[in-house]
Amino acid sequence: MSDTAIKRTVMAGNEAAATAAKLARVQVIAAYPITPQTSVVEQLSAWVESGELPAEFVTVESEHSALTVCITASTVGARVFTATSANGLAYMTEQVWWAAGARLPIVMCIANRAMAAPWNVLNDQQDSMSVRDAGWIQLYCRDNQEILDTTIQAYRIAEQLHVPVMVCYDGFLLSHTVMPVEVPSAEQVDAYLPPYEPLTVVDPDDPRNIGPVTLADPRANADGVSCHGYMEVRALHQQALLGALETIPAADAEWSELTGREWGGLTWEHLLDDAEVVLVAAGSVGMQLTVAAEALREQGVKAGVLGIRSYRPFPVDALRGKLAGRKLALVFDKALSYGNEGPICGDLKAALYGQPEAPVVFGAVCGLGGRDVTVEQLNDAANRAIADLADGVTDRAADWLNLHL
Amino acid sequence: MGTRECGSPISMSKPSAGEAGRTGDWRANRPVMTAQACLAVKKGEVVCQLCWAYCPDACISRGVGPVIDMEYCKGCGICSEVCPANAIEMVPEAAHGVCNVGEGSER
Numbered sequence: 001m002s003d004t005a006i007k008r009t010v011m012a013g014n015e016a017a018a019t020a021a022k023l024a025r026v027q028v029i030a031a032y033p034i035t036p037q038t039s040v041v042e043q044l045s046a047w048v049e050s051g052e053l054p055a056e057f058v059t060v061e062s063e064h065s066a067l068t069v070c071i072t073a074s075t076v077g078a079r080v081f082t083a084t085s086a087n088g089l090a091y092m093t094e095q096v097w098w099a100a101g102a103r104l105p106i107v108m109c110i111a112n113r114a115m116a117a118p119w120n121v122l123n124d125q126q127d128s129m130s131v132r133d134a135g136w137i138q139l140y141c142r143d144n145q146e147i148l149d150t151t152i153q154a155y156r157i158a159e160q161l162h163v164p165v166m167v168c169y170d171g172f173l174l175s176h177t178v179m180p181v182e183v184p185s186a187e188q189v190d191a192y193l194p195p196y197e198p199l200t201v202v203d204p205d206d207p208r209n210i211g212p213v214t215l216a217d218p219r220a221n222a223d224g225v226s227c228h229g230y231m232e233v234r235a236l237h238q239q240a241l242l243g244a245l246e247t248i249p250a251a252d253a254e255w256s257e258l259t260g261r262e263w264g265g266l267t268w269e270h271l272l273d274d275a276e277v278v279l280v281a282a283g284s285v286g287m288q289l290t291v292a293a294e295a296l297r298e299q300g301v302k303a304g305v306l307g308i309r310s311y312r313p314f315p316v317d318a319l320r321g322k323l324a325g326r327k328l329a330l331v332f333d334k335a336l337s338y339g340n341e342g343p344i345c346g347d348l349k350a351a352l353y354g355q356p357e358a359p360v361v362f363g364a365v366c367g368l369g370g371r372d373v374t375v376e377q378l379n380d381a382a383n384r385a386i387a388d389l390a391d392g393v394t395d396r397a398a399d400w401l402n403l404h405l
Numbered sequence: 406m407g408t409r410e411c412g413s414p415i416s417m418s419k420p421s422a423g424e425a426g427r428t429g430d431w432r433a434n435r436p437v438m439t440a441q442a443c444l445a446v447k448k449g450e451v452v453c454q455l456c457w458a459y460c461p462d463a464c465i466s467r468g469v470g471p472v473i474d475m476e477y478c479k480g481c482g483i484c485s486e487v488c489p490a491n492a493i494e495m496v497p498e499a500a501h502g503v504c505n506v507g508e509g510s511e512r
Binding site: 103201206210225227232 | 426
């Protein structure tokens with residue numbers, strides 16, 4: 001297989017993720033296998049072992065160590081990759097925050113899986129949603145081509161902003177499902193990804209403390225130079241995340257120029273133009289919603305889909321603009337903020353609060369722990385929401401799909 | 406806002422004395438060395454130096470005998486624990502009267 005060739009093939013989502021990491025010429029990989037992410041690690045380790053991928057593959061005893069290795073390698077200027085799922089991500093959590101606060105452009109694929117207890121290896125999005133506040137960019141994928149393309153884009157976004165990126169895709173539904181994928185050539189990816197220039201200085205002749213104690217207030221360092229306090233460092237981090245609202249679409253547009261494929265940047269849509277009822281979701285359920293919207297159209301309902309690709313940063317302005325003047329937004333969450341509601345639903349309500357032309361927002365919870373989600377159920381949920389709206393309901397509890405208590 | 410003089414959006418500094426502030430004023434117990442008991446002093450050579458090796462804040466200088474910098478010693482007591490000659494005793498600061506470290510430039 002020549003580096004110059006664009007290859008059309010069929011592959012599972014995990015292979016798409018591994019292929020993207022290889023094309024990005026990652027230098028250090030550290031990951032611990034966990035279902036349903038395992039085959040990402042297997043594929044990459046096989047390529048490193050065969051010499052096809054000239055990278056360091058560091059075997060570790062846990063996910064906490066996997067991300068720690070990535071943090072240290074990224075600190076010294078290496079392009080790094082890791083992947084995990086569910087409890088593996090939870091085990092990493094301390095270092096998830098460190099990677100973001102240290103502004104390290106790590107790319108991590110998350111094959112989304114339900115959190116235990118009770119033990120469950122199947123898909124929902126509770127794992128990555130649970131670390132939405134940690135300061136990483138989170139991009140959610142619809143299919144395997146988007147996994148490959150987004151993982152490559154993630155390096156460009158991460159390294160421009162010095163912010164780590166999680167590329168999230170539904171476990172099994174995408175990770176283990178094969179579908180056609182076009183693999184770009186090495187030349188295309190090389191042209192797209194300039195070398196990574198770290199913020200950190202690592203020079204034995206000019207040493208640094210990296211991530212030292214940084215208390216509340218700005219303070220002079222030992223040379224009398226004014227340095228940020230904790231709150232300034234955090235405000236700059238927030239600026240970087242908000243800056244991603246421009247960087248993510250720009251990275252997608254440049255990728256489109258190179259490959260002819262673009263994914264909508266922050267959000268994507270289907271039949272949205274004249275839609276009065278908008279179905280909202282992140283990830284592969286969005287693809288099912290496109291079928292549901294078409295069925296609703298046949299039934300005479302002006303339905304469309306608004307997909308969320310970038311969940312962090314949350315594309316508030318884009319969502320306000322695209323939902324202004326609609327009658328109803330029905331949000332399908334594959335996660336829950338226990339004691340409140342689905343995380344996307346809650347965030348969307350906050351984004352729309354006080355907007356004069358905002359639609360009514362209803363939530364639905366679906367697919368927890370791999371519970372089957374069918375187009376018929378999505379359709380029925382939309383019809384229930386439309387009926388509630390017709391009855392004058394403007395706020396209601398989340399509709400749990402396919403629940404049999 | 407933007408970048409300060411340090412020019413970096415991340416927390417990064419040069420290793421140097423006082424980088425974390427004058428930590429001597431954290432101290433509750435002061436290490437007090439009895440020179441005659443120190444192995445280096447007894448030998449008249451730079452031997453042992455375990456207190457220097459173990460000090461987590463690098464505020465003990467090697468020597469005959471080692472010297473503890475009270476500007477930065479936090480009083481953790483590790484030097485006292487590791488000293489094979491029991492030459493370092495941890496004495497409550499209160500026994501020394503008013504602690505006057507940290508009067509230098511604001512850090």
